[in-house]
Amino acid sequence: TQLLEQSPQFLSIQEGENLTVYCNSSSVFSSLQWYRQEPGEGPVLLVTVVTGGEVKKLKRLTFQFGDARKDSSLHITAAQPGDTGLYLCAGDSGNTPLVFGKGTRLSVIA
Amino acid sequence: EAGVAQSPRYKIIEKRQSVAFWCNPISGHATLYWYQQILGQGPKLLIQFQNNGVVDDSQLPKDRFSAERLKGVDSTLKIQPAKLEDSAVYLCASSLAPISGEQFFGPGTRLTVL
Numbered sequence: 442t443q444l445l446e447q448s449p450q451f452l453s454i455q456e457g458e459n460l461t462v463y464c465n466s467s468s469v470f471s472s473l474q475w476y477r478q479e480p481g482e483g484p485v486l487l488v489t490v491v492t493g494g495e496v497k498k499l500k501r502l503t504f505q506f507g508d509a510r511k512d513s514s515l516h517i518t519a520a521q522p523g524d525t526g527l528y529l530c531a532g533d534s535g536n537t538p539l540v541f542g543k544g545t546r547l548s549v550i551a
Numbered sequence: 552e553a554g555v556a557q558s559p560r561y562k563i564i565e566k567r568q569s570v571a572f573w574c575n576p577i578s579g580h581a582t583l584y585w586y587q588q589i590l591g592q593g594p595k596l597l598i599q600f601q602n603n604g605v606v607d608d609s610q611l612p613k614d615r616f617s618a619e620r621l622k623g624v625d626s627t628l629k630i631q632p633a634k635l636e637d638s639a640v641y642l643c644a645s646s647l648a649p650i651s652g653e654q655f656f657g658p659g660t661r662l663t664v665l
Contacts, residue, residue, distance in 0.1 A: 445593075474653075483555070483642050483656025484594070529593050538584075538607055539654070541593030 444468075445532050445542035453548040457519050462545040464530035465512040471535040473513045475504055478527040478544070520549045553577065555657035557643050563663045569631035572660045576624065576645030582606075584654060585618055585628050586642040594642055600626065601649050630662075638664045 446465045454460055464473065472491045476484035488497050490506035490513060497504045501524075503516040517524055527546050531539045556575040564570050576583050581602050586594035597616065599606040602623040611618070615634070620626040630637055640659040646652040 482658050483644070485656070486653050489653070531593075538596040538599060541595070543591065543593050 445530055445540055447528075447530060447542035447545050449545060450543065451546050451548075453550065454520055456521055456549055456551050459516070459518050460520060460547070461514055461516045462528055462547070463512065463514050464542055466532060467511065468532065468534070469510050470532035471510070472533045473506055473510075474531045474533065474539070475513070475515055476529040476531065478529060479525075484527075484529055517547075520547075522549045522551045525549050555643055555645055555655055557641075557657035557660055559660055560658065561661050561663075563665065564633055565665050566635055567632040569629065570633055570662060571627050571629045572641050572643075572662075574626045574628070574643030574657060576626070576643070577655055580645035580647055580655070581623070582646045582649045582652070583620055583626050584644040584646075585626070586644065586656075588640045588642055588659070590639070597628070599649075606649060633662075633664045635664050638662055 448463050472489055474489045475487045478484040488504045493508045493510045495506045501518045505514050525548050527544045529541055529544045531541045533539055558573050583600045585597045587597050588594045597611045598608040598618045600620045603620045616630055618628045640661050642656050642659045644654040644656045646654045
């Protein structure tokens, strides 16, 4: 069974701080997706990383896929209250359903 | 472009009762998914349809859960009879491609079983 471990589980920071959340697995994935889910809504895709070592930037968010395609990180620079939400990573092995981690619940306090 | 629609948004039932959820995917999306998201966890796939055929239902508790997508568009998910541990948010998602495609999620139905 493929598992994705996300850490930390909860994170509460002040506006303007930087943070990094992690997504780790013992399995290799062909790609990894990051979603953000706000209360009462479904997850929304932020980015898909495909190549080992790949770095993608989305405004203040930087996503990295590990060289071995087993892990990923999300770094947020100068966090804002609008970044508050549940960040989920999901691994795609190409021929099985997406596997989601439990998520990191981020709270950015103004 | 309209997103994935789900109804109802909230449902409260007593254990052993039945409940049904409805999903209308994005127009043109052939692949439809039903996920269960228990509080504090990530979504877990229950069933995946490609048009009106089932691609994967390995994690669907078939003794009580059923789903159909008769005309390859709308889908319903039913629970009969419900148990306390079925309390969760049920998310519907759709995608253009069945593998590795971006999934678009609906807002979910929050089910509480008392």
